[in-house]
Amino acid sequence: xxxxxxxxxxxxxxxxxxxxxxxxxxxxxxxxxxxxxxxxxxxxxxxxxxxxxxxxxxxxxxxxxxxxxxxxxxxxxxxxxxxxxxxxxxxxxxxxxxxxxxxxxxxxxxxxxxxxxxxxxxxxxxxxxxxxxxxxxxxxxxxxxxxxxxxxxxxxxxxxxxxxxxxxxxxxxxxxxxxxxxxxxxxxxxxxxxxxxxxxxxxxxxxxxxxxxxxxxxxxxxxxxxxxxxxxxxxxxxxxxxxxxxxxxxxxxxxxxxxxxxxxxxxxxxxxxxxxxxxxxxxxxxxxxx
Numbered sequence: 001x002x003x004x005x006x007x008x009x010x011x012x013x014x015x016x017x018x019x020x021x022x023x024x025x026x027x028x029x030x031x032x033x034x035x036x037x038x039x040x041x042x043x044x045x046x047x048x049x050x051x052x053x054x055x056x057x058x059x060x061x062x063x064x065x066x067x068x069x070x071x072x073x074x075x076x077x078x079x080x081x082x083x084x085x086x087x088x089x090x091x092x093x094x095x096x097x098x099x100x101x102x103x104x105x106x107x108x109x110x111x112x113x114x115x116x117x118x119x120x121x122x123x124x125x126x127x128x129x130x131x132x133x134x135x136x137x138x139x140x141x142x143x144x145x146x147x148x149x150x151x152x153x154x155x156x157x158x159x160x161x162x163x164x165x166x167x168x169x170x171x172x173x174x175x176x177x178x179x180x181x182x183x184x185x186x187x188x189x190x191x192x193x194x195x196x197x198x199x200x201x202x203x204x205x206x207x208x209x210x211x212x213x214x215x216x217x218x219x220x221x222x223x224x225x226x227x228x229x230x231x232x233x234x235x236x237x238x239x240x241x242x243x244x245x246x247x248x249x250x251x252x253x254x255x256x257x258x259x260x261x262x263x264x265x266x267x268x269x270x271x272x273x274x275x276x277x278x279x280x281x282x283x284x285x286x287x288x289x290x
Contacts, residue, residue: 008125009050009107012043016100023096043103045071050110056123064123075102176214177207178269180281183252195288196260199230202283204267205250208243216241217270220255221280223263230254260289 019035026032045068053059059067079098080090088094114122181203182189191200208214218239220229228235231253241249257263268280 009047009111012047013104013107015039016043016103020096020100023092039099039103040076041072042068043072044075044099044106045069045073047103047106047110048075050123051106051113054110054113054117054123055121057121058123075099174210176210176216176269176271176276177205178267178276178281179205180267180283181205190283192284193286193288194257196257196290199254199256200265200285201252201254202267203250204239204253205248206241206243206269207248208245211245213242213244215272216243216249216276217273218253219268219270220253221266221268222255222257223259223261227255227258230256257285257287260287262286 015035016039019032019039022029022032022035046064048071049059049064049067053064076099079102080095083090083094083098086094180190181187183191183201183203185203190202194200204218206216206218218229218241219237220227226237228237229239230236231239231251239251239253243249255265257265263285264282265285266280266282269276
């Protein structure tokens with residue numbers, strides 16, 4: 001049984017557009033990986049190979065496939081390098097658009113060059129369901145067959161390794177950012193001189209880099225005693241925050257010293273009920289009697 005697909009360039013174009021739609025509307029779909037791998041590793045090289053070698057007798061099937069993978073591996077980093085020196089940078093959308101444009105342009109050139117050839121000379125992508133796809137190996141030398149086999153195995157190995165890395169990504173470093181800024185959002189102008197009953201204000205921020213959801217609590221201690229804090233115009237014992245990975249929380253927080261003297265104000269962060277740092281963030285304040 002043998003089937004032929006003459007519209008190989010159309011198929012690649014449709015799959016490229018489908019990938020763009022999936023990334024735009026269903027970014028978490030597994031189809032993104034299924035289509036993304038050939039989009040990066042095969043489509044650019046295949047369309048470029050089709051544009052360079054429109055005749056069917058210029059390259060064998062195995063050589064054409066191997067060259068498609070090889071050229072893709074060369075084209076994609078080159079596109080990334082060019083984007084690195086543009087205002088758009090190396091991000092998902094610019095890479096997607098740039099490679100899609102490259103694939104479509106190369107497909108257009110390939111189609112134009114094929115159309116200038118006689119129908120019997122044009123390359124068409126055959127899909128042999130039987131093993132007869134490799135019957136032409138018998139016509140070539142042993143050295144050519146071994147080299148082709150090594151290329152195929154290397155490509156399959158590279159794809160398998162890439163698939164494994166994607167399926168089992170290495171977890172990054174897990175940590176939480178916790179900071180206290182002055183009332184203007186800078187690391188200066190902290191309220192260091194107050195009067196009894198005068199509220200000091202700072203900006204408190206938390207950024208979750210724990211690779212998962214995390215639950216935090218923030219307390220303020222003044223001179224070794226737990227103090228009430230003001231947030232969003234409400235007095236509380238503590239602040240409760242839940243953040244997803246890479247989530248950020250930042251609020252203006254007020255505290256109220258109750259006695260005069262030089263005092264240490266500590267900002268204590270808890271994760272799941274346990275102190276996150278051995279030494280909490282702190283600042284010193286001088287409080288005058290009213």
